[in-house]
Amino acid sequence: MKTVEMKLASYFAAFASLFLCCGSGTVADLDLDEQALLQFSATVPHGRKLNWSPATPVCTSWVGINCTKDGSRVIALHLPGVGLHGQIPANTLGKLDALMILSLRSNRLSGNLPSDVLSLSTLRYVYLQLNNFSGDIPSSLPPSLDFLDLTFNSLTGNIPTAIQNLTNLTGLNLQNNSLTGPIPNFSLPRLRLLNLSYNHLNGSVPSSFQKFPASSFVGNHICGPPLNQCLTISPSPSPSPTNFPPPTVPENPRRDSHKKLSIGAIIAIGVTGSALVFFLLLILVLSCLKKKRYQGGALTSKVKGGRSEKPKEDFGSEVQEAEKNKLVFFEGCSYNFDLEDLLRASAEVLGKGSYGTTYKAILEEGITVV
Template identity: 60%
Template sequence: MKLLSSISTVVFLFFILPVVPQIIADLNSDRQALLDFAAAVPHIRKLNWNASTSVCTSWVGITCNTNGTGVVAVHLPGVGLYGPIPANTIGRLNSLKILSLRSNSLNGKLPSDIPSLPSLQHLYLQQNNFSGVFPALLSLQLNVLDLSFNSFTGSIPPTIQNLTQLTALYLQNNSISGAIPDINLPRLKALNLSFNYFNGTIPSSFQKFSYYSFVGNSLLCGLPLKRCPTISSSPSPSPNDFLNPPTKPQSHTASNKKLGSNSIIAIAIGGSAVLFLIIMVIFVCFLKRKDGARNTVLKGKAESEKPKDFGSGVQEAEKNKLFFFEGCSYNFDLEDLLRASAEVLGKGSYGTAYKAVLEDGTSVVVKRLKEVAAGKKEFEQQMEVIGRVGQHPNIVPLRAYYYSKDEKLLVHNYMSAGSLSAFLHGKLSFSSIIMNKFCFPFLHIFFCITSITWH
């Protein structure tokens, strides 16, 4: 028995020991690649990347695989990255599956070694200032490719037809030109090529997508846009036309060339009728345009009166202005929050609470305030007070907030264990998660006895 155990141990060590140095080497290589990236690309928000700490458990925005042998995801949206990305940095992460650098100020050409990473499945680079031609080398494993709101030029390369796993392609608001390639991507469910410089006819394989996927390309035609103009070719002359040219008509007498008074009157009446018809058409078009403008205003008012989801009042110019409190380890921006799947936890006198699940799996509670008439300075002062109070171990801390004229959001940790109120009354409501932590009038802050979280 001891002999068998010794043999098993020897066999185990024989197969495992040669692999251990390779695992350590791979993780060290990824660590150095990320440190090179952080050193070469300036960033406003400080990253806690340190060679002496664990990459997989301590570094903000970094996710490793289950056995901790390599980095599989880098999430750095809205952290203030600016400048170009040098080659041979991120492109050295051989196990990378998800890269999110959106909502930053990165510029210059995108290194070809990033979109061509063999394992890359999701690439989010939207809302930056990248330029240069559309990348020709792309990972065959890509599921989502988002390069929207940049300055990419050139045309879509034919190699995109090899992306058989692609489910979403977002290229809107760039300067991409040329014809849309006639390809068939069987898994493609979302497409947006709007506001570029595409020309020609929309391929039949893409005509299933909506009008808004192609709008803003003035030289593009075909369904679902306007029909392409048909060019009618005139028949070519036959050889007989050259052999037998048409005979000239006999000249009229001078008396026939002169117009009579009746003809002059008829021409004058006809010209007046045509002029009157033109005036009427212009008048009708003016009335329709006026009615259209009135309907647009009414439609806008009607849409503004519809119930909104949380964050629906956020203005485009105010996006990504999410304020995080010191010590918060969350790494997402306002766009992440608005695109997250939301579940209503409950409603109270001061608003509605949602459970928001972000794309990286992080769960937070978002409180959307209503009927809170407070100026920005007053609101920020109250948030500072609540932020200090949230340091108590029995109170859910306020992690971040957002302020605009039409929308005010609070972000808290999601407490899956519930609260003392839920424990006593046998039900879980949003008040047991957020509202019972503190009563929130802006002139006074009262703490409720039932607000102590049950740990």
């Protein structure tokens, strides 16, 4: 009995020590995640203050943090649009070796993509769109990656061939960057979403990607289905130095020259006829303008002559006709003379206005009138 009890006690002690060891290891791992997140928050400036504090539990209080069900590790980091700017320093988020989801979209992060973060073996979903990342896409992407979104950044270089190894990849978004070079012919059986538009890619669409719509490739220098067909320009063969083609002689040279002369004559006749019509129209317009000007001048002189000569005619008629040889005086006027007295009076010009000339006349009785 004592032997059995001693064995049971030894088993219980071993199990208890194993439980304590595992429990302390879990706590140690969560502490390492907490330290990495606090270092990231202290190093990278951000516009909106995070409520990350060592005094509060990571898995239940920190914003943007998701942990495993038992609360032992950090598996998701969601910080979209919190005003993060600057570079992601090494040995911060790269220490979250249980991280599965990384979402830092719609911030102002810059510099190269963090290779230590994008090489985490547990990483499955990466959302880094709408930032200012530059440089090349790291080739050390984990095989477990399911979705990669790097749109609207300033990434350069070629699409890494290491994406061929991402057999679990269902979505690849690289649009609106500055990627160059051809599109590799990947064989990704689970890929359902692809967007490589608005880069500087060239060449043709590989056969494995021709099932995607044309919107996945627009804004590049590429061709082929589902875009326009590529133009194949075959080089013209160089002529043999010994075999020259025989010169082509027209069947009827006279007929050809007659055709050429006829076309030239037609062109000359057309040009001459157009010039003649234009010249006649010009003469007609000038003659009309001249006639109109002459009629206007005659009318003006007639009007002026009417103003200056009509009084003479009136004066002559009034001298000849006794019925009209009278002046009409306004009521209350004491003068009494006629038109003949005015014609005999000495007169001088006072001035000329728009209605005629003004005269100063002195009658025989010494009366002065205007």
